[in-house]
Amino acid sequence: MTNRRRFVLPPVAWFLLPWAAVYAAFFVFPFVFSFVLAFLDYNPLNVANTRFVGTANFARLFGDPAFGGALRNTILFVVGTVPVTTALALGVAGLMRGKIPLKGAFKAALFLPSILSVVVIALLFKLFYAPGGALNQALAGFGVAGHGWLTDPRTALPAIMAMDVWAAVGYYAIVLDAARTSIPDSLYEAAELEGAGAWATFRHVTFPLLKPAIAFVLVINTIRSFQVFVEVLVMTQGGPLGSTNTLVMYLYDTAFRRLDYGYASVVAYAVFLLSGVFSIIAMRRLRPETAEGRPI
Amino acid sequence: MTPRRGFLRYACLAASAAVLVAFAACGDKEKTGDDGAVVHFWQFWDLAVIQPLVDEFEAQHPDIDIEVEQLTWATGLEKIQAALASGTQPDVCELGSTWLPRFSYEGVLEDVTPVYEAERDSFLMWESALWKGRVYGLPWVQGSRALFVNRSLFRRAGLDPDQPPQTWDELLHAAEKISQLGTGIYGFGQNIGERYVLYKKFMAFAWGNGGDVFDESGEVVLNSPAVLEALEFYLKLAPYSLQEKQEVLDQYFKTGRLGMQVSGAWNLKNYKLEAPDLDYSVALVPKPAPDHGAHASFAGAEMLVVFKASPQKEAALQFARFLQAYPQAKKLSLAAGSVFPAALSAMHDPDFTTDPRVRVFVEQSLTSRTTPAHPGWIEMEEAIDRAVEESLYGRRAPRWCLDEAAREVQEIAARFQR
Amino acid sequence: MMRGVRFVVLAAVLVAMAYPLAWMIAISLKTADGVSLRYYGEVWQSGPFDRYFVNSFVVAAIVLAGNLLFCTMAGYAFARYRIRGGKLVFLLVLSTIMLPKQVILVPLYILMQRMGLIDTYWALTLPFLVDPFNIFLIRQYVSTIPTDCEEAARMDGAGEFTILFRVVFPMLKPVLAVVAIHTCLTNWNSFLFPFILTHSASMRTLPVGLAMLSQGAHSIDWGHLMAGAVVSALPVVAAFLVFQRRIIGGLTAGMSK
Numbered sequence: 001m002t003n004r005r006r007f008v009l010p011p012v013a014w015f016l017l018p019w020a021a022v023y024a025a026f027f028v029f030p031f032v033f034s035f036v037l038a039f040l041d042y043n044p045l046n047v048a049n050t051r052f053v054g055t056a057n058f059a060r061l062f063g064d065p066a067f068g069g070a071l072r073n074t075i076l077f078v079v080g081t082v083p084v085t086t087a088l089a090l091g092v093a094g095l096m097r098g099k100i101p102l103k104g105a106f107k108a109a110l111f112l113p114s115i116l117s118v119v120v121i122a123l124l125f126k127l128f129y130a131p132g133g134a135l136n137q138a139l140a141g142f143g144v145a146g147h148g149w150l151t152d153p154r155t156a157l158p159a160i161m162a163m164d165v166w167a168a169v170g171y172y173a174i175v176l177d178a179a180r181t182s183i184p185d186s187l188y189e190a191a192e193l194e195g196a197g198a199w200a201t202f203r204h205v206t207f208p209l210l211k212p213a214i215a216f217v218l219v220i221n222t223i224r225s226f227q228v229f230v231e232v233l234v235m236t237q238g239g240p241l242g243s244t245n246t247l248v249m250y251l252y253d254t255a256f257r258r259l260d261y262g263y264a265s266v267v268a269y270a271v272f273l274l275s276g277v278f279s280i281i282a283m284r285r286l287r288p289e290t291a292e293g294r295p296i
Numbered sequence: 297m298t299p300r301r302g303f304l305r306y307a308c309l310a311a312s313a314a315v316l317v318a319f320a321a322c323g324d325k326e327k328t329g330d331d332g333a334v335v336h337f338w339q340f341w342d343l344a345v346i347q348p349l350v351d352e353f354e355a356q357h358p359d360i361d362i363e364v365e366q367l368t369w370a371t372g373l374e375k376i377q378a379a380l381a382s383g384t385q386p387d388v389c390e391l392g393s394t395w396l397p398r399f400s401y402e403g404v405l406e407d408v409t410p411v412y413e414a415e416r417d418s419f420l421m422w423e424s425a426l427w428k429g430r431v432y433g434l435p436w437v438q439g440s441r442a443l444f445v446n447r448s449l450f451r452r453a454g455l456d457p458d459q460p461p462q463t464w465d466e467l468l469h470a471a472e473k474i475s476q477l478g479t480g481i482y483g484f485g486q487n488i489g490e491r492y493v494l495y496k497k498f499m500a501f502a503w504g505n506g507g508d509v510f511d512e513s514g515e516v517v518l519n520s521p522a523v524l525e526a527l528e529f530y531l532k533l534a535p536y537s538l539q540e541k542q543e544v545l546d547q548y549f550k551t552g553r554l555g556m557q558v559s560g561a562w563n564l565k566n567y568k569l570e571a572p573d574l575d576y577s578v579a580l581v582p583k584p585a586p587d588h589g590a591h592a593s594f595a596g597a598e599m600l601v602v603f604k605a606s607p608q609k610e611a612a613l614q615f616a617r618f619l620q621a622y623p624q625a626k627k628l629s630l631a632a633g634s635v636f637p638a639a640l641s642a643m644h645d646p647d648f649t650t651d652p653r654v655r656v657f658v659e660q661s662l663t664s665r666t667t668p669a670h671p672g673w674i675e676m677e678e679a680i681d682r683a684v685e686e687s688l689y690g691r692r693a694p695r696w697c698l699d700e701a702a703r704e705v706q707e708i709a710a711r712f713q714r
Numbered sequence: 715m716m717r718g719v720r721f722v723v724l725a726a727v728l729v730a731m732a733y734p735l736a737w738m739i740a741i742s743l744k745t746a747d748g749v750s751l752r753y754y755g756e757v758w759q760s761g762p763f764d765r766y767f768v769n770s771f772v773v774a775a776i777v778l779a780g781n782l783l784f785c786t787m788a789g790y791a792f793a794r795y796r797i798r799g800g801k802l803v804f805l806l807v808l809s810t811i812m813l814p815k816q817v818i819l820v821p822l823y824i825l826m827q828r829m830g831l832i833d834t835y836w837a838l839t840l841p842f843l844v845d846p847f848n849i850f851l852i853r854q855y856v857s858t859i860p861t862d863c864e865e866a867a868r869m870d871g872a873g874e875f876t877i878l879f880r881v882v883f884p885m886l887k888p889v890l891a892v893v894a895i896h897t898c899l900t901n902w903n904s905f906l907f908p909f910i911l912t913h914s915a916s917m918r919t920l921p922v923g924l925a926m927l928s929q930g931a932h933s934i935d936w937g938h939l940m941a942g943a944v945v946s947a948l949p950v951v952a953a954f955l956v957f958q959r960r961i962i963g964g965l966t967a968g969m970s971k
Binding site: 011012018019022023025027030031033034037044095096098100101105106108109110111112114115116117118119120121123124125128134166170175212216220223226227247248252255256264265268269272275276279 | 728734795841905
């Protein structure tokens with residue numbers, strides 16, 4: 001069957017060629033450059049004065065309280081948003097089971113937040129959380145005193161987290177809903193016949209078959225959440241008192257405000273490692289079953 | 297179904313090699329100058345505002361072609377950095393006064409000391425352009441901060457709106473009285489929770505009291521008694537203040553719920569458009585006591601620089617001086633509505649002295665200070681912001697905060713020894 | 715009864731999701747002299763705004779086409795062929811998502827500048843033609859499709875390209891719908907790279923043009939910003955409404971047997 005001559009490229013090579021070309025052309029150099037930066041004292045204004053500093057930047061990481069704070073906040077952010085978003089998305093997807101009037105309208109609404117740019121959403125929520133803003137006004141309606149949500153170090157990060165959950169739930173709900181519709185009704189009928197309640201049905205029918213989709217949602221959301229940045233930049237710039245300083249916010253600051261590209265690179269690779277570790281753990285825990293679980 | 301595996305590798309390797317070769321061979325793109333000179337100018341104002349000035353210059357100098365590019369305030373700096381890193385920086389660039397010292401320190405700016413020597417008495421705001429005895433930038437436009445006073449709230453509180461607070465005690469008294477008018481009404485506005493603002497407001501009080509970050513000999517005096525007094529006074533204002541981001545403070549003032557705040561001239565334009573009936577006036581920032589200190593305030597300046605590596609230095613400098621000159625700076629200021637020329641001629645120009653509010657801003661610039669011209673300023677301002685914020689949030693005692701901040705500033709300064 | 719409760723909860727969710735959009739529109743219509751479309755007019759005239767639209771469309775179309783084509787090829791290859799070091803290469807693909815892109819901002823600019831591509835459509839499209847995330851999606855999906863049809867085609871003597879594009883491609887509609895949505899959305903709203911990699915006003919995309927317009931040094935111009943944001947969101951909303959049936963339908967049809 002394989003009668004190929006030596007110099008003919010096999011199809012797989014052609015299939016991978018476009019990706020490889022784009023990658024080689026536009027990403028190998030920047031990635032290598034940014035990796036090398038971690039070992040340098042590099043300042044864009046003064047490239048000629050670049051010095052090799054070995055692992056000094058890495059060592060700095062360990063004694064840096066700002067990095068520690070950013071790390072802590074980022075992990076808090078990930079742990080606080082990803083499970084909540086996933087659970088809520090599952091819940092909303094479950095709500096849409098079966099025949100519901102206006103289902104299309106609901107799906108469209110769920111999709112709306114994804115259409116807006118993150119900057120616009122962050123700005124809107126900045127207004128929302130402001131002293132005279134909608135949230136405080138609503139609370140006043142219930143007789144509850146308003147609060148400086150974004151200016152209180154204790155509430156600033158949770159406020160941004162809540163916004164992130166709002167922005168992400170709809171999209172993932174649609175994804176999970178689509179995945180759920182692939183579970184054959186016969187299984188649900190069988191469960192009903194066996195007298196299984198809602199929770200048992202979920203645990204033994206829905207969840208195992210949704211594992212790939214849930215894994216997908218978890219991994220993607222985790223990677224994305226580790227890189228939370230634009231929202232922080234727009235709403236609080238890392239304050240108040242560093243309570244919303246995240247790893248990428250810190251990276252951005254270090255590179256573009258303090259002009260210390262080398263150290264910024266180290267922070268970037270810290271994010272890279274963390275995302276990698278978390279993703280691998282998530283993927284292992286949620287290995288798909290051998291049955292028909294279809295990820296999207 | 298396993299095709300020759302090696303070929304995949306070769307394909308990728310070949311692609312990478314080809315690209316790297318192409319990349320190495322490409323080299324720098326040369327800037328094409330036609331017959332005359334092309335001067336690239338990067339700046340932050342709306343093109344509609346800056347284009348008339350450019351056109352005028354080109355009309356006067358037919359052999360020079362100006363290419364303008366607009367940068368955004370939020371991300372313009374990244375672009376400048378990318379350009380410098382790749383050798384594609386413009387010839388003339390607008391830089392904020394807080395940024396300039398770092399650029400001077402790194403040696404990327406053209407020395408314009410001769411211009412300074414010729415023009416020094418005609419302009420304010422040279423300080424940020426000075427580095428090690430030489431000058432590296434031209435002050436273009438500036439904006440100081442002054443005290444906005446809501447006259448209706450003053451009246452309601454039993455205060456005389458025509459006698460805005462002149463001293464710290466008067467300021468504290470007024471803030472207290474106004475905040476007693478009811479919930480949701482605040483006497484004073486204090487910035488909190490965002491970067492790049494707080495130190496501007498706080499330092500005004502420190503400078504007014506004779507304090508500063510560095511003294512003449514370059515010693516760090518951030519934790520001196522003068523500054524500590526200013527911080528303690530600032531904390532006294534806290535119970536009667538709305539502590540929020542700049543936007544919110546401006547908004548509250550606009551809707552008549554904030555008695556006083558130190559803010560900038562951009563509000564003059566905004567309030568005229570959005571709250572034409574607001575009864576307010578502008579006053580100099582209060583000084584510590586009738587016989588002590590000064591009405592100091594913060595002023596930020598937009599400076600014009602020429603990059604040392606520019607192939608069109610002469611034309612670039614010519615253009616920069618043109619922009620800096622009073623007629624052009626004035627046109628820009630009037631069009632933008634939020635800044636004033638750095639040129640002293642503005643002090644006597646009826647366009648800037650007739651409107652009482654505008655006149656106060658112009659007057660305030662005479663006693664305004666700008667941030668220390670230190671390359672590490674961006675980090676230092678962060679330390680100062682943090683110190684004041686920590687005191688405002690009641691986390692730490694003011695004395696401790698200032699000592700910490702002084703120590704950090706010292707550390708940062710030590711890193712910039714070139 | 716349960717159905718009723720579900721409907722009510724879903725309705726509440728709908729309001730929660732749609733509220734900010736409605737608010738956005740409200741802000742964009744509220745001027746100092748009452749409700750008007752003034753901001754929209756001013757936004758449209760603020761610069762070569764129609765050019766921004768065209769640029770955004772062209773770039774989105776090119777990037778979409780590129781992704782649909784090239785990511786399918788790569789995803790299929792990873793799913794079907796055993797490649798030496800394939801797992802490693804695949805991890806390489808994925809790892810590009812895990813590195814914050816801010817760190818390659820300046821290096822990419824330097825590279826583009828040396829290639830002479832700054833301020834061209836190439837700069838706005840080439841680096842984004844093959845998004846590794848899409849490769850990941852397609853590979854996952856393809857690996858769950860049984861190989862029967864492909865084997866049959868191979869028996870009939872079809873070449874690999876034919877198999878991919880004639881046999882497999884049509885089966886990928888659901889995942890391609892997701893790829894299309896994801897690619898279009900990220901591309902349409904993308905700001906940082908288009909800003910850094912272009913200089914002339916005529917090469918700006920919508921997000922860049924809008925940022926120039928509404929973000930002043932000390933204050934945000936809410937009216938113009940929201941009007942711009944609504945204008946920017948309209949094509950996406952329109953596309954979604956038009957293709958919604960197909961997209962959702964495609965997703966569900968492909969999912970169930």
